[in-house]
Amino acid sequence: MAKIALITGATAGIGEACAQTFAREGYDLILTGRREDRLDQLAQQLNTTYNVRIAVAAFDIRKQEQVIHHLDSLPAEMKLVDVLVNNAGLSQGLEPIQNGSFADWDTMIDTNIKGLLYVSKLVAGWMITNGRGHIINLGSIAGKDVYPNGNVYCATKAAVDALNQGMRMDLLPHGIKVTAVHPGAVETEFSEVRFKGDKDRAKKVYEGFTPLSAQDVADTIWYVASRPAHVNINDLVLMPTAQATGTMIFRK
Numbered sequence: 253m254a255k256i257a258l259i260t261g262a263t264a265g266i267g268e269a270c271a272q273t274f275a276r277e278g279y280d281l282i283l284t285g286r287r288e289d290r291l292d293q294l295a296q297q298l299n300t301t302y303n304v305r306i307a308v309a310a311f312d313i314r315k316q317e318q319v320i321h322h323l324d325s326l327p328a329e330m331k332l333v334d335v336l337v338n339n340a341g342l343s344q345g346l347e348p349i350q351n352g353s354f355a356d357w358d359t360m361i362d363t364n365i366k367g368l369l370y371v372s373k374l375v376a377g378w379m380i381t382n383g384r385g386h387i388i389n390l391g392s393i394a395g396k397d398v399y400p401n402g403n404v405y406c407a408t409k410a411a412v413d414a415l416n417q418g419m420r421m422d423l424l425p426h427g428i429k430v431t432a433v434h435p436g437a438v439e440t441e442f443s444e445v446r447f448k449g450d451k452d453r454a455k456k457v458y459e460g461f462t463p464l465s466a467q468d469v470a471d472t473i474w475y476v477a478s479r480p481a482h483v484n485i486n487d488l489v490l491m492p493t494a495q496a497t498g499t500m501i502f503r504k
Contacts, residue, residue: 254278254279254280254304254305255278255279255280255334255335256279256280256281256282256330256332256333256334256335257270257274257279257280257281257282257333257334257335257336257337257477258281258282258284258333258335258336258337258371258375259271259274259281259282259283259284259337259339260284260285260313260337260338260339260340260367260368260371261284261285261313261339261340261341262283262284262285262291262294262339263285263286263287263290263291263294264290264440264441265438265440265441265466266339266390266435266438266440266466266469266470266473267283267285267337267339267340268294268466269465269466269467269469269470270337270339270470270473270474271283271294271298272298272467272470273467273470273471273473273474274335274474274477275298275301275302275304275306276302277474277478278302278304279304279334279335280304280305280306280330281295281298281304281305281306281307282306282307282308282309282326282330282333283295283306283307283308283309284308284309284310284311284313284322284340284371285310285340286310286311286312286313287310288308288310291308291310292308295308305330307326307327307330309322309323309325309326310322313340313363313367313368313370313371314359314362314363314366314367316366316370319367319370319371319374320370320374323371323374323375324374331378331382332378332382333375333378333379333382333385334384334385334386335385335386335387335388335477336371336372336375336379336385336386336387336388337388337390337473338368338371338372338387338388338389338390339390340363340367340368340371341363341364341368341390341392341408341409341412342359342360342363342364342446343360343402343405343446344356344357344359344360344405344446344448345446345448346401346402346446347401348400348401348403349403349404352403352404356404357404360404360405360408361404361408364405364408364409364411364412365408365411365412365415368389368412368415369415372387372415372419375387376419376423376428379423379426379428380423380426380428383426383427384427384428385428385429386428386429386430386431386477386484387419387423387428387429387430387431388430388431388432388433388473388476388477389412389415389416389419389430389431389432389433390412390432390433390435390469390473391409391412391413391416391432391433391434392409392412392434392435393434393435393436393489393491393495393497393498394406394409394498395408395409395410395411395412395413395434396410396413396434396489396498397497397498397499398410398498399498399499400499402498405446409434412432413432413434413487416430416431416432416486416487417486420484420486429484430484430486431476431484431485431486431487431488432486432487432488433469433472433473433476433488433490434487434488434489434490435464435469435472435490435491436463436464436489436490436491436492436495436498437457437458437461437463437464437491437492437495437501438463438464438465438466438468438469439458439463439464439465439466440466459503460501460503460504461492461494461495461501461502461503461504462492462493462494463492463494463495464490464491464492468490469490472488472490476488
């Protein structure tokens with residue numbers, strides 16, 4: 253029987269790359285995200301290419317009732333989840349604290365922290381019942397190295413770092429692995445979302461150096477997921493060669 257991976261935020265970027273990678277490795281998938289059309293298109297492509305089972309659950313991870321409804325509604329055989337990739341996350345705005353937007357703060361906190369918690373609580377319960385599992389939380393260098401105007405986003409990723417450590421402790425007696433992967437600069441939709449669709453401003457973030465790709469991060473997530481049963485990578489920071497800290501990037 254194939255293993256199963258549940259990937260949140262699978263409609264683009266790192267989440268989509270993870271879906272491609274785990275499907276290539278023979279995993280059946282549960283793919284979640286808000287854009288149902290993209291999920292359906294991805295599911296069809298992966299099923300055709302890799303002949304794996306795929307369940308799609310389109311919901312807003314910020315809405316607790318939606319998370320519970322859609323995950324609880326999955327078929328029992330799809331709840332035998334081996335790997336949870338908590339990928340869904342975003343940044344909104346880049347302003348000093350006194351100019352920040354309450355709406356942006358709520359969106360980041362509700363997505364990056366509360367959404368991760370909603371999914372983790374349910375899936376961790378399944379994993380305890382199943383007697384196995386691995387939770388992989390997508391953090392960020394921003395959670396370890398705060399930068400100017402990053403305030404709330406950095407705080408949400410610092411929370412992911414702390415939650416990852418707490419989950420590892422809490423789930424230790426159940427034999428469940430917990431890992432955090434913290435990327436540096438990755439060229440995805442991230443900056444475009446942060447800058448509210450301003451493509452030109454987003455493009456400038458990655459000028460003059462080679463950032464990580466979504467596939468680079470997915471390959472790293474697959475690496476930690478594919479270690480032997482007795483090996484757990486607790487914490488991994490992944491950076492472009494041109495990046496030393498959250499803010500120090502060598503641009504040519």
